Amino acid sequence: xxxxxxxxxxxxxxxxxxxxxxxxxxxxxxxxxxSVADWDAQKGTITIVFMEVGAxxxxxxxxxxxxxxxxxxxxxGNETEIGNFxxxxxxxxxxxxxxxxxxxxxxxxxxxxxxxxxxxxxNYLIYWTDRFVPLSNRIFNITRDGSQGFKGHVSRLPDIINxxxxxxxxxxxxxxxxxxxxxxxxxxxxxxxxxxxxxxIMIDGTxxxxxxxVTVGGKMKFACVDGPEFDGHEVDWxxxxxxxxxxxxxxxxxxxxxxxxxxxHEGGKCQV
Amino acid sequence: MNEEKTEKASxxxxxxxxxxxxxxxxxxxxxxxxxxxxxxxxxxKEAKRCLQCKKPRCKTGCPVEIDIPDFISCIVKRDxxxxxxxxxEKNCLPAVCGRVCPQETQCExxxxxxxxxxxxxxxxxxxxxxxxxxxxxxxxxxPKAKPTGKKxxxxxxxxxxxxxxGDLILLGHEVTIFEALHKAGGVxxxxxxxxxxxxxxxxxxxxYVKKLGAKVFTDYVVGKTRSIDELLKEFDAVFVGTGAxxxxxxxxxxxxxxxxxxxxxxLTRMNLMQGYRYPMxxxxxxxxxxxxxxxxxxxxxxxARTALxxxxxxxxIIYRRSHAELPARLEESENAEEEGVIFNVLTLxxxxxxxxxxxxKEIECLRMELGEPDASGRRAPIEIxxxxxxxxxxxxxxxxxxxxxxxVPSTTPGLETTRRGTLVxxxxxxxxxxxxxxxxxxxxxxxxxxxxxxxxxxxAARSMHEYLMTGK
Numbered sequence: 001x002x003x004x005x006x007x008x009x010x011x012x013x014x015x016x017x018x019x020x021x022x023x024x025x026x027x028x029x030x031x032x033x034x035s036v037a038d039w040d041a042q043k044g045t046i047t048i049v050f051m052e053v054g055a056x057x058x059x060x061x062x063x064x065x066x067x068x069x070x071x072x073x074x075x076x077g078n079e080t081e082i083g084n085f086x087x088x089x090x091x092x093x094x095x096x097x098x099x100x101x102x103x104x105x106x107x108x109x110x111x112x113x114x115x116x117x118x119x120x121x122x123n124y125l126i127y128w129t130d131r132f133v134p135l136s137n138r139i140f141n142i143t144r145d146g147s148q149g150f151k152g153h154v155s156r157l158p159d160i161i162n163x164x165x166x167x168x169x170x171x172x173x174x175x176x177x178x179x180x181x182x183x184x185x186x187x188x189x190x191x192x193x194x195x196x197x198x199x200x201i202m203i204d205g206t207x208x209x210x211x212x213x214v215t216v217g218g219k220m221k222f223a224c225v226d227g228p229e230f231d232g233h234e235v236d237w238x239x240x241x242x243x244x245x246x247x248x249x250x251x252x253x254x255x256x257x258x259x260x261x262x263x264x265h266e267g268g269k270c271q272v
Numbered sequence: 273m274n275e276e277k278t279e280k281a282s283x284x285x286x287x288x289x290x291x292x293x294x295x296x297x298x299x300x301x302x303x304x305x306x307x308x309x310x311x312x313x314x315x316x317k318e319a320k321r322c323l324q325c326k327k328p329r330c331k332t333g334c335p336v337e338i339d340i341p342d343f344i345s346c347i348v349k350r351d352x353x354x355x356x357x358x359x360x361e362k363n364c365l366p367a368v369c370g371r372v373c374p375q376e377t378q379c380e381x382x383x384x385x386x387x388x389x390x391x392x393x394x395x396x397x398x399x400x401x402x403x404x405x406x407x408x409x410x411x412x413x414x415p416k417a418k419p420t421g422k423k424x425x426x427x428x429x430x431x432x433x434x435x436x437x438g439d440l441i442l443l444g445h446e447v448t449i450f451e452a453l454h455k456a457g458g459v460x461x462x463x464x465x466x467x468x469x470x471x472x473x474x475x476x477x478x479x480y481v482k483k484l485g486a487k488v489f490t491d492y493v494v495g496k497t498r499s500i501d502e503l504l505k506e507f508d509a510v511f512v513g514t515g516a517x518x519x520x521x522x523x524x525x526x527x528x529x530x531x532x533x534x535x536x537x538x539l540t541r542m543n544l545m546q547g548y549r550y551p552m553x554x555x556x557x558x559x560x561x562x563x564x565x566x567x568x569x570x571x572x573x574x575x576a577r578t579a580l581x582x583x584x585x586x587x588x589i590i591y592r593r594s595h596a597e598l599p600a601r602l603e604e605s606e607n608a609e610e611e612g613v614i615f616n617v618l619t620l621x622x623x624x625x626x627x628x629x630x631x632x633k634e635i636e637c638l639r640m641e642l643g644e645p646d647a648s649g650r651r652a653p654i655e656i657x658x659x660x661x662x663x664x665x666x667x668x669x670x671x672x673x674x675x676x677x678x679x680v681p682s683t684t685p686g687l688e689t690t691r692r693g694t695l696v697x698x699x700x701x702x703x704x705x706x707x708x709x710x711x712x713x714x715x716x717x718x719x720x721x722x723x724x725x726x727x728x729x730x731x732a733a734r735s736m737h738e739y740l741m742t743g744k
Contacts, residue, residue, distance in 0.1 A: 010497050024454060030545070030555040031454075055554050071454045073491035203545065203555075206452050206493055206679055208462075208517035209537035213528055220521060220528065225679070239528050242630025246530045250556035 001051050001095065001125055002061050003037075009044030011036075011074050017102040018080030018197055018229055021046065022205045024071035025059035031071065032056045033202045033224070035174065037098030046072075049098030049127075054251040076205045077228045081195070084111045086169035087137075089161075089192075091183055093119040093154075093175025099197065100174045101131055107172075108135045115168055116140070117160060119179060123148035138164075154182040158190070167192055173232065177244050184232030194232035198223045200243060214240050286390030289318040296610040300580045303466045303548050306607060307371070312350075315400040319347035322392050325384055330394060333382035335727030338362040340379055340394055347397060356401045357412065363398075364438035364480065365431060365726065367406065367473045368460060370399025373723045374601050406476060413483055417444035422740045425450065425507040427494040427680060430458020431722045432513035432713030434477065435729030436736070437486045443737050447486040448507070452493045455544060458515055459714075460722070462544040463536070465574050467581065468604075471543070495679035500687070500709060509708045509736050512687075512695065513729065516714035517677035521670055522566070526624030531560070531632035535571045535671035542578050560667035562586045564635060566621055567671035568598040573605055575669040576613045587613050588663075592620045592640050592653040616663075618642070620655065624668060634662045676715045684709075694718055702732030710736055 011021060020035045038047035052061045063069070080103050088107050092100030097118050108114055116136040120126045121144045132139055140160050141149025150156045161167055171194045173183045180196040187194045200212040200223050207225040214223050215236035221227065292308040293299070299306050310318065322344045330340045339358055346355030359366045375381075375395035383391035405412070422445045426433045429451040441447045455461050457474040482488055494500065494514075503510050519534035521527050541547040545555035563579035565572045568591035579587040589608070591598060594617050598605050609615065616637075623636040639659035646652035681689045688696040688705040695704055695711045702710040712728030714720055738744065 014497060028546075028552075028554050059554075071491045073452070073454075073493060074496065076493065076496060203537065203540055204453060204462075204517075206496075206517065207677060208519070209540050210519045210521070210534040211537045213521075215528055220523070236528075239630060242530055243528065247556040247558075250551075250558075 001049065001127070002057075003098075004048045004050065004060060004063070005045050006048065006069060006072050007043075007045050008072050011072065012039045012044045012046050013041045015039050015046060015075035016079035017082065017106050018099075019075040019077050020205075020228060021048070021072055021074035022076060022202065023048070023060065023069055025056060025063065025069055027070050029059055029070055030056040031203055031205070033076070033199065033205060033228075035096070035099035035197065035199070036075065037101055039102075047098070049095045051095045073205065077224060078226075080106075080172070080197075080229055082106045082110050087113040087115060087166065089115040089117060089168035089171045091117040091119065091154075091157075091171065091173045091175070091179070093173075093179040094121075094125060096173070096175030096179070096197070097126065097128060100172070101128060103172060103174070104132065104135050113137045115164070117142065117157070118149075119143075119154060119175065121145065154179055154186065157183060157186050161190065161192075169193070170195065171232075173197070177237075177241055180232060181235075181237040181241065184235065184237065188233045195229050196232040196235065198228045198230060198235070198240070200240065201246065214243070284323070284385070284388075284390070285321045286385065286388050288321075288390055288393055289314050289396075291393070291396050296607075296612070299467065300577075300611040303581055305470050306467050309403050310396055310400045312404075315347055315397060316350060318393050319344045319397060321385075321390070322348075323384060329382035329384060330379040330392070333379040334362075335378065335723050336362050336730055338379075338398075343401065344392070344394075344397060347401065352401060352404045353412075356405045359398060359401055360412070360414070363726070364435060365477050365722075366398050367402035368431070368469065368477060369723055369726070370395050370397075370402050371469050371473075372464060372721075374721060376602060378723070406473070411476075411480060411483060413480075414442060416442055416484070419446070420444040420740065422446065422509070423507045424448070424736065424740075425494075425503045425510045426513065427500075427503075427510065428452075428458055428513040428515055428713075428715075429456035429478065429488065429490075430513055430515050430713060430725065431460065432515075432725040432729040432732075433458065433511065434481055435726045436511045436513065436710075436712070436733045437481045438484065439730060439733035440737060441481065441484045441486055443733075445737070445740065447481075449481070449486055449488045450492045450494050450498075451488065451490045452514075453544065454490050456488050456490060458513075462540045463571065463574070465539065465543055465578050466548070467577065468574060493679065495683040500680060500684040500706075504708055508740060509710065511702075511729075511732055511736065512680055512704070512709060512711040512715060513713045513725070514677050514680050514715045515725075516674035516719040518675045518693075519670070520673050520675065522621065522672065524621065524623055526626055526632070527670070529624055529626040529632045530630050531558070531665075531667045532624055533667065533669045535565075535567070535575050535669050536674065538575055538669045539571070539578065542582070548578075548582065557582065558667070560584055562588075562665045563667045563669065564588045564590050564616075564621075564663065564665045565669045565671055566590045567673070568593070568600055568605075568617075569671065569673070570600045570604050572669075572671035573600045573608045573613075575671050577608050577611055579667070579669070580611055580613065584667075588616055588665075589613055590616045590619050590621060590635075590637065592618065593650060594618055594642055597650045618653065620653070621668070622660070625662070632666060632668060633664065635665050635668060636660055636662050674714075674719045676718065680715070692718060698735075700731060701735035702728060703735060708739075
């Protein structure tokens, strides 16, 4: 997991919760969409949290302080719907913990009660708890290995919801496809409106290429311009997951042919 | 008298000179340009055939009214520098237009020699002059008018935007271009493949407007990073040339399977993202053995020919009308056929069938026949009932067209659109329904050609200049 602060004053003054930017690490780089986790309009910076999964995120991870990225364009997509919904459960998983932060901040300001759920493989992948504490009425953690909070994964969610006095009025999920799909499945049975922030493969991010298409409520939508937020109960998750995986073989090829990289993580800490 | 006439007629050389090309067997395996261009000798020979009509009809066939006989006579005199200068008076993108303009329906279709099937190869001569200039390694920067102090924002760096930029900058205005992608050039860069329009040529044309003094901001999405209204606070006038960037699909089952692409995606991956160099470049591309391209236009031909070059053993065009109705340039469909693209005309895909992992496996089609002419004047394709059949395919590229990109219209109050989503603009001036905003190219006309976009840009530039100088 990596945190990247990019100086880009115009985007920093424009970006809203739920929006994303498209970044290219270098001139040969792939264009990848990344959610914005925080920004400072005064300093003109935006903050991104991302997970290293392949060639392009790997190149981003190797950047050092003061380096430039070839592309950072945005803010793209529509912003999260902010309103007074009552109690909102905000679930952030892995890199989605970061992008949940501005959403929670604004929902809190709008008068909502916030129940924060942070999900990750292990406790060292949970971050920004100090930011969430003052904004949340309750905080729950779920870790795969049980090193913090509930042990397991999103299947523990009903336990959390059942433990509350009243179920939340709305659930917002940011994170990997697995997390969003599973939360949607769980909450569908509970009848709680669930908003997901989709993260498909994209190229231009302006509606031009259509690679990010997704079936929502039986209709074809482009996540970049119609989304990225959709009703999780309406998304065709099987199709979405298959489209996300389209280039898995090619990513594997990258790992096979790439030079061994310097160790940038040790003991859960970034060494760069 | 009669005898004299026959003698003169016999002197007319009707042998249109072919342009050297890479042979089909070779070129279907590489991304280098297919057409190699005239040599000096061939160019002069071709130019000499021009009758230098007193009332040149070719000029009326050109959307930007190039003085065609004049530049051709420069070639005859081997004064190529003068020729390119003449050309550039009316066309700031000759190397591009010489390659991708449909001359056969424009200037060349008006040539007096057409009746005798010996029309002058105007496009090839245009290309020759532009390439000659490039080879000299110099770029003639024409003098600019005195600075007017007026600032203009241009949204989109495709053919329309570049034309407006070139024209207005020469008139002394300060020009800034905003481009959403990371490379300037619009469809010339992301859409048209290297083998038809080398990217170095586009880069050179963009460089030309930059040398003239235009500022170019890439990675800048107007409508998102900044709105038109915000631009109007800083700039005196805005030109919108954002093109036709929202791909159509057919709304048939299976279109979201992996292996089904929009032509925009397929071509952008290969061109802008340099997928043809993968894995040297990092945007991944799939190896597909059997590729079907749905559609019959130039974009469809580009996609089918790209598929061959990417190693497809079988590349097909699936088109619902007959061969005669193919909207692609004849030259392009012929090139495709020579290279081995298979044409399945009178065929309509009705369903895409996937495997258990969500990858395309087969496409189901219907056979069609032609009925009475429809609104477009072409004979309408009619489904033949129960003619369904299937083809095994591992990729489909949907090249059936684009709607205008809605990003700017949807974020700009006061900018009216038509039912088709195009911007409402005066065809003569490019003026939109919003004060100080002009538009041109595909965003106004719907998907059309490079030269029409340039023509619209030229008209808008004229109108913008008039407004900036007189306030009208």
